[in-house]
Amino acid sequence: MTAVEIGTETATAVERPIGAAAETAADPVSQPTVVTRQAARERRERKHQQRRVVRRVFRPLVGSGWNTPRRLIVFAAGVVAAFLMLGGAWSSVVDPRIQANRELRDRTVPLVATAEWLTSSVSEADSALTAAFLSGTAGREELQRYLDAIDRSASLASEAARLAGNDTELRSAVAEINEQIGRFSGLGRAATARQAAGDPKSIDALGEASSYLRRRLSPSVNAFVKAARQRLALDRSDALSAGGLVPVASVVVVLILLAVSAYVARVSRRILNPGLVAAGLIVVATTVGAMFTFSAQERDLNRARDQGTEPSERLSAAGTAADDVQYARNTSAIAGSLPDESTGVLSKVIDREILPNDELLVRRGESRMGGLLGTALDGLDGSETRAVASETVRRWSRYVVLVSATSRLADTDQFTERVRSNAVQETVAFAGFTVTADSLLDLHAARAQTETSSALDRLESYRQFMVAAPLIAMVLGLWGLQRRIGEYR
Amino acid sequence: MATRRDMLRSFGLAAAAAAASACSAEQVADSGVDRLRFLNWNDYIDEGPDGTVARFERSTGVKVAYAPELNDNVEMYNRFAPDLRAGKRIPYDLLCPTFWMAERMLAEDLLDPLPIAELQNHANLDVPFLQLPWDRGARYQMPYQVVVAGIAYNEALTGPVNSMGELLTRSDLAGKVSVLSEMLDTVGLMLLAEGSDVTNVLVDDAQRSIARLRDLLASGHVAAIRDSEDYLAALRDGTVHACVAWAGDIIQMQRDDPSIKFVFPTEGAMRSFDTMVIPKGTPNRSAVAKWMNYLYDPSNAARVTRSIQYISPVLGVQVALERSGADGAELSNSPLLFPDAAARARMFTWGGTTADELDALLDDFAALQEG
Structure with missing residues (x-):
């Protein structure tokens, strides 16, 4: 009421001091009212001015007026921006995952497998060298096995260097290992040459070679395996990272679509806009598909870990403990002393006597053996893997029978004599175990590789949808808006 | 046989x-x-x-x-x-x-x-x-x-022949020696006699051995290159006193003629x-x-x-043979069927040649047989 009066009586109020209302004009109470009206007018004027400025700025965008079609065009631009944002967000999740997964498949998983084969091959070289020494001239097969193991170690080190790529830490570790293999090989060859020449100091030369392997080469290889495993863990984590960003980005876009839909529904008096609804459904479906794909990818990578890299790590640990048994026996026999550690370490590998039934249980995947090897063979799936695991148990069992026969000897001379005379037999039985365990490592590596490949295939296939879906949804959304805009033209 | x-x-x-x-x-x-x-x-x-x-x-x-x-x-x-x-x-x-x-x-x-x-x-x-x-x-x-190639000799006709060196140089054996038509075994044994590594054969070394065999055939010291049936027949009828042979054949032959002996040559035997x-x-x-x-x-x-x-x-075959009794138990003690560690250490398997190199050597050897 007051505002209306102020608005309509503006002209007369200015003229009042001249006529009968002069008294009112001079009224000290009435003076502030005039000032307030003027201020309000000025404020109103400023507001109009601002609106005019805004309209002037946006006029080129929305045409000659800020009407509904122009609002729809602005919304269309917003929809385009939202879908571009969505595509960017999805790519920022999927592309690094694909990259990390590819890295896992092509580099890290083979690198870890190569590192483990390297460990096994270096241990075999050590065991074959000491056995060749113990068996004297009868140990030519062992000597050959030592030389083969050295050659294999060198070629595995080269392969590891290739797989290490640009990782300077891994590359320098491999370079060091390569150098140490060369040095160990030289020491071993010198020792066997001295032995062949009947040099009594050849034992010292062998001790030097073996000690070099234990002090330098083995720790370097172990450190390399550890570094390779760390890299595996990092790549695995990268391959599974930032999955949550996909639904978050999708929710933002769906909210934008809902808001636009609500406006369109209000102005068009139609509840559903088919284009916007289709766009929203595509976003939701693609997001759900992405979550399923990520989940399947994670399952594949978990299988790669549970049936590939982790059993392989446990098997390597069992193999190292087994090597320690053989090493303790051989060095004790060479030094003419009783082995303090071998029987103790033996129980580390499998902590109880192996029963005939165990082999069958391992074949069925129902093994309940303890110890490092028992744990490594627990819960394996795949009939071929379990068959090789079962063979590993059988071959370990054969070795243990041979070892146990001498481990019970309390007399040093008897022990030394028996180990020396059985050296070839023991080493051959031990080699049977290690080669079969290596076959199992191969199967684990192949499994890890297969599962990682499967994860990568899933991601790469789904990536095509994730690229296409925002584009299709965007086109549909624009088509929906265009229909409304067209009605106003 | x-x-x-x-x-x-x-x-x-x-x-x-x-x-x-x-x-x-x-x-x-x-x-x-x-x-x-x-x-x-x-x-x-x-x-x-x-x-x-x-x-x-x-x-x-x-x-x-x-x-x-x-x-x-x-x-x-x-x-x-x-x-x-x-x-x-x-x-x-x-x-x-x-x-x-x-x-x-x-x-x-x-x-x-x-x-x-x-x-x-x-x-x-x-x-x-x-x-x-x-x-x-x-x-x-x-x-x-597993087939092991070594030396067989007829004890009734000659003294022990323990090495390839003896087989290929002893004058009393001239014209009474044969080698096997299996190139890998014959040339492999000759390479071992020359101190070569047969597990990693060098083609030049193998060709030198083939050339040496050609000379031995030309000089008449080696009477012939024989296949499996021929060499056994020649050993049985005394045409050949000593030869390159396969252990399995000789074990079977010894049932009828105990004077036939088989040895792992001192330089080493070939295993395939x-x-x-x-x-x-x-x-x-x-x-x-x-x-x-x-x-x-x-x-x-x-x-x-x-x-x-x-x-x-x-x-486990040795134990199974032992348990089977009779001739099986006897076979279980055969050093030819179950060589000990020392004998095994002297057995070598041919290796190190590519398929093409091997084909070339087989052709050269076949030319000797045809010649």
């Missing part, structure tokens, strides 16, 4: 035999999957109604088309390799080439892996065969029998083995697995050893 080394040198005869075996094998192939078609060397298994094949059939219900018609590694390769390369099936589920041919076939991707999941007796494979650089873990082949491989695309893998498991059961392997008397690659 016939052995699996009875090679049919005539290509026509070989081809005819192969065609006949292919026919019977194909007939078996058409009759269902529980069939095994096995191409092996001749006289290389215990035959008859109580033989290994018959016992296997009774034990497992798998029908076997046993074709003892493998006469030559190269001939077999030339016959099957083109089909295998083209992805076609061949009429056998199991072949038994010598190790170097198995290695070549594996390198050319002509073999399927063993059905390891079904091979519980793979664990009875002797360890050295797990350590082959070309098939570590024995995932593509299961050795059938024939091995069971699965050609690519074989449908009857399950039957193959049953057969391999059966053969790798020590008691079944012992029966084969008892019959053909080659070194078995199966662990």
